[in-house]
Amino acid sequence: MRGVERMTATDAQTHWMSAKIPNDQFLLFGFVGVYAPIERIAADLEGRASAIADLRIRVREVPATLDHPYWVSAPVTADQIRIHRRVSGWDACLADLAGRMATQLDATTQGWRVHLYDAVPGAPGVDGDTMVVAVLQIAHALADGSRATRIARELFDSRPIGSADPASSTTGYGVGSTVLAGLGIARLPLQLVSLMRRGRRAHLAHRDLERDIAAGVRAAPQPGGPRSPINAAPGQRRDVRVVLTSTHRLREIGGSVTVGALVVIGRALDRHLSVRKDTELRAEVTIAKPGPARARNHFRNAGVGLHVDETDPTRRARAIRADLDAARRRTDHHLTEAESAAMGSVPAALLHWGARSFDTTVVPELVTGHTVVSSVDRGAADLTLGGGTVRFTAGFPALSPVQSLTHGVHGIGDTVAISITASPDVVTDLDGYRDRVVDALG
Template sequence: MAEMAPLDADMFWRSRLGATDQFALYCFAAQGDRRPDELLADLRLRAGGVPELGLRAAPAWRDLALPRWCPAPIVDDQLRHHDGPATWDECRAAVADLLTDSLDATEHTWRAHLFGPVAGAPRAAGPAWVLVLQVSHALADGRGVAALARTLLGPGGEPEPTSGRPVAGDRPGVPALAAGVLGMPLRLAAGLALGTAGWRRADDTPAPPTMAATTLNRVAGRRRRIDVRVVEADALRIGTATVTVSVLARLAEVLGPYLGIADDALTVELTVGRAAHGRGRNNFHNVSVRLHPHLDRIDRARMIDAQIRAARVREDAPGRRLERRAADITPAVLRSLAVRWTPTDVAPARVAGAAVVSAVHRGPADLTLGGGAVLFTAGFPALSSAHALSIGVLRLGATATLSLTTDPAAVDADCLVSLLVAATDG
C-alpha cells in the first residue's frame, strides 16, 4: 500500500466535507457515425492501462495514520453518457448540475461524462462531443488532471501514467495505526523544532494583501452556473506578458466595475504551481495578487507579474521550506482535525481575494475522441465558503478558455460575462 502525501490527505479529508472535485471539459468535433457506447468503450480500454485511474482511498481508523492508496477496478458507472442535452447551452446547464455531485474517493477517484452530439458548441462547425473528466482532488491537482486526460485522449502509443508509484493492498492495518500513535510525540517535537527554525529564518517581507469581503465572498449554495469564453491565446496578451498575467490584468476591468472597486484594494487568489516532489500529487499554493484597476493595462500587467515572481521567491525561501516540512510531519489525526474544524458555513470578514483564479496549460491541441479533433478545453474550479466565483484559465495549443463558475444565488453572471467579453475583445 502506498501512503498518501500529507497535502493529498488534506484534499481527501476536505472532499468529505464539501464539493472539491475537479471538472475538466474537452470539446471535440464529432466525426462519422460513432456511437456513444463505442467512444466510452475506447476510453475504458485506455483507462485500464493507466495505474493512476485504478486507485481509491483507504482512510485509517480515526485518522490515526494517513490514508493509503489501494486498487479499485474500473466499473461501468464511471463512464456515463448523458443523452439529454442537444445544444451547447443545455450541455452547459447539465455540466453545472454535476459540479456538486461529488465522488466518494473511497470507492473511485474519477468519472467520465460524455455529452452529445451537441449543436452550437464554440469553435464547432457542426455537431460536437463534450467530454468532462471528474477527478478527486486527492488524486491530482490541475496539472495532474491535464496529464491524466492526455493518457486517455492523447495521440498513439501506450498510456503513460502520471506517476510510477506502485500500489497494492487494502486499508491500513494494525502496524500502521500503531506506528501512527507511537510516532506522535516524536512528530510533534520535530514539527515544533522545524516550525521554530522556519519562523526564525523568515524574512521581513510584508504579509500578503487581503481585502474586505465583497458580494462575491459568500458561502456557496448547492446550485452552480458555468460560462465559457474561448479566445485565441495570443489575442489576450498584453505586451510581452504571459497569458496568465494578461488575463489577470483584464480581470481588473471585470471585477473592478462589478464590485465598484477602482483602487489597490482589489485582489484575487491565484493558484501557483510548485515543482513536483516526493509522492505528492498536489503541488501548488495560493497567492494573493493585487489587480491595480486604476493603472493602464501595460503598467497593470507589469505590477501583477512582479507580484507573482516575488511570491515564487518567497515560497522557495529556506524559512518557507522548513515550515512546509514541519507541516508535513504533523500527526495525521491533527491534520485531519484541522481540516474538519475549518469553518465551511461562514464567510470570512476578510479574504485573500474577491475570486479564485486557476491557470493550467494543458499542452498541445493534439487530443482526439472518436477521430474528431479537440476544439477547446475548459475547467471549473470548486467554489468555497469564501468564494461564490472561481475562474479557470485553461490553454490548449493556441486557444485559451476563460471558465467562470458561479453560485447563481450570489452572482449576476450575465453582468460578469458582458464585462468579460468587453475586457477580452480589445
C-alpha cells in the first residue's frame, strides 16, 4: 500500500522487545568552535529533521496484533529538540545523559529526540574550550547502528538536504486501524503456507551449515561461557564513561579498530574482574548481515573469545581476529537469509506473544558474551553544528538482563571513542575500570 510501510518481522520484534529490554540508542557528537546561539541551533535541527524521511515517522500498532506494526508519518515537533543548559562540566554532562537513559521513547508517538548540552567545559580532547554536545536518541526499531549513523550524518551537517522522495515517506493518512487489521487477516493464510515452505528451507540450510562445519569449511560457534560478576540484572540506573584514542593506536594493537578495541577491553576486564582462571572471557559483538538490508535492523550478534590467557599481544590479537572472522563467515552462510525469510512468515500475533512472554528474570548458566561490544565507523570528521566542527563521537549499547557492562567503539575521522555503559548497582567502581581501559591502551 503506497504511503504505508509495514514493519519487517525483525523490526517488529525489536519494537516489541523494547518493552522488556529498553534498547534506545544514544549517538553522541561533540562539537567545538560553536558560535551560534543554542536556540538557533535547535531551530536549525528541527528544520533539517523535517527534511529527513526517517525522522518523520512513528509506529502505528495494529489492533489485536493481527499484523506487524506500520510506520506512518509524524510531523517533527519543537519538543523533540531538548536543550540542557548550565551543565557544570563533562562528567556532569555524562551523568545527566546516563540519567535520561531510563526514559525510553514511545515510538508510537515519537521515534527520536535530540539532547543539546550547551557550552560544556572540560570535555576530553578540548584544551580550554567548551563543547556543544548533541545526542541523538533513537528507537532501535527505527534504525540499527549503521542506519542511525547515516541519519545522524544527515542531521548534523551543514550541507543542504535534498527534497524527500514522497514515495519513500510513509503517510498513513486515510488508512484506518480497521483497514490495517483487515490486511493482516487477509495475509494470514498466505503467511502460514509461506512459513511451512520457508521453514523447510531454513531447516535444509541449517543442515548445510552443519555439513560445512563437519568438513572444516566453517568453524563451529563457540559455546557460551560461565557467568562473571558483571552478568547480573542491571536495575534501572546507568553510569557512562568515554575514553578517547585513535584509529592508529587501535590498529597498532590489533591490526584493525575493532580487533584492537577487543584486545584493550579484554585486558581491562581481565584486570578488573575476579573470575575463575578457567573462565574464558568473551564479548558479544554486533556483526552486519550480508547483502542488502531488508530490515532497518540488519545485524546479528556473535560470541568472540577475548583470549586473555594468551600473554603474547600479537598472538592474542590474531586469535581474536580468527574468532571474529569465523563468526562473520557463519553470518555469510545462506542460513542467515533463510532464517530471516522464515521469521518474516511467522504470524504477527505469535511473534508478539514470544516477545511478551520473554522472561527477563531467567538467568542462564552460560552467556554468549560477558560484555557487549558494538563497533561502528561514523565516517569523516566533516560534520558541523552552529559553525563548530565535530571533535569526536560516542555511543552507548543498552544493558541486558545478564549484561551490566557494555562497550561502544565509535570512530569519526581519526578519533575513536571507547564508551562504557554500566549499572552502578553491579559495577561499583566504574572510574577504576575506565582507568584500566586507559592503561590497556598504553
